Amino acid sequence: MSCTIDLHAHSTASDGTLTPSELMRRAASAGVEVMALTDHDTLAGLAEAARAAADIGLGFVPGVEVSVTWQGGTVHIVGIGVNADSEVLQRGLAGLREFRDWRAEEIGRRLAREGIAGSFERARELSNGQLISRTHFARFLVEAGHCRDVRSVFHKYLVPGRPGFVAGQWAELGDAVRWIRSAGGQAVIAHPARYKMTRSKLRRLVAEFVEAGGEGLEVVSGSHSRDEYFTMGQLSRDFELCASAGSDYHGPEHPWIELGRLPELPPGCTPIWHDWPIDAAN
Ligand code: AMP
Ligand code: MN
Ligand code: MN
Ligand code: MN
Secondary structure, three states, X not given: OOOOEEOOEOOOOOOOOOOHHHHHHHHHHOOOOEEEEOOEOOOOOHHHHHHHHHHHOOEEXXXXXXXXXXXXXXXXXXXXXXXXXXXXHHHHHHHHHHHHHHHHHHHHHHHHHOOOOOHHHHHXXXXXXXXXXXXXXXXXXXXXXXXXXXXXXXXXXXXXXXXXXXXXXXXXXXXXXXXXXXXXXXXXXXXXXXXXXXXXXXXXXXXXXXXXXXXXXEEEEOOOOHHHHHHHHHHHXXXXXXXXXXXXXXXXXXXXXXXXXXXXXXXXXXXXXXXXXXOOOO
C-alpha cells in the first residue's frame, strides 16, 4: 500500500519549481491525502499552499526545513506543523536568510574568479525574488552550458572543496529545535542517511537532537535507499524517536522523485503523525 502522507517538499518559495498552489494540486492528483510544504529557511509559501489545499480538500501541514551547521557540516531539520505567526521562528529564519543573501553574492564572486560571470544576477532572477539557493546557481550553470545537469554542477563547483562552495554558519542545532518547538511544531532530522556520517557520528547527532527536544527522524525519504529505510527505522527505535516520511520533492524536472509514491514505514516505527487527528493509510 502506498503512503498517502508526504511531509517534505519544496515550492518556488525556496528551490522547488512548482508554486505552492501547483504543488498542492499535483499532490492531490497523485493521491496524497496529507501534504506538507517544507521550504528551506522560509515560511513564505505557507499561506498560499494552505488556501490551495483547502480549495481542493487536501489535508495540509505547514512546515519548514531549517539549515543547521553541526560539527562543521550542514544538517537539515524539518519543522512539521509550525505556526507561521511565531515570532521566534520568523526571527530565526530571517537571520538564516541574511546569511544566504551574503553567501549568494560570495558564490557569485567566487564563480567569477573561475571565469563564470553574472551568476549571482542570474541566480537571483531564477529565484523570482524569493530566497537564493545553490540550486538556483546550479540551474544557471546548466542553462549557460557549463555542466550537463544540476548534479554535476554541485559536484564540480558547489560542494565543500570546490571553488563555488562558501562555508558559513547556519543555525545551531539546539536553536533550530527551539524555534520549531516554540512555533508549536515537531522537529525531525531530514534525510539522515544522506549526510554520509559514520554510524557513531550519526548517533551523536541524534543524541544531541533528542537532548534538545527533537521528536523525529525522517526514516522514509525520497533520497533514501530501501536498506536505509530499515537502518534509519532501527535508529529511530533505538532512540525512541518517531518516524517521518517525505519525498523531498523539488519539481517535475526530477522524475525519479514523485509525490505520493512513498513506501510504508518499516515495522515497529511510531509515525510522527500517530497522535494527529487524521486517519493516515501508513
Ligand atoms: P542550499 O540550502 O542553498 O545550500 O542548497 C541546498 C539544496 O541544494 C538542497 O536542498 C538540494 O535541493 C540541493 N543539493 C544539495 N546537494 C546536491 C547535489 N549533490 N545534487 C543536486 N542537488 C543538491
Ligand atoms: Mn533543496
Ligand atoms: Mn534537505
Ligand atoms: Mn528538502
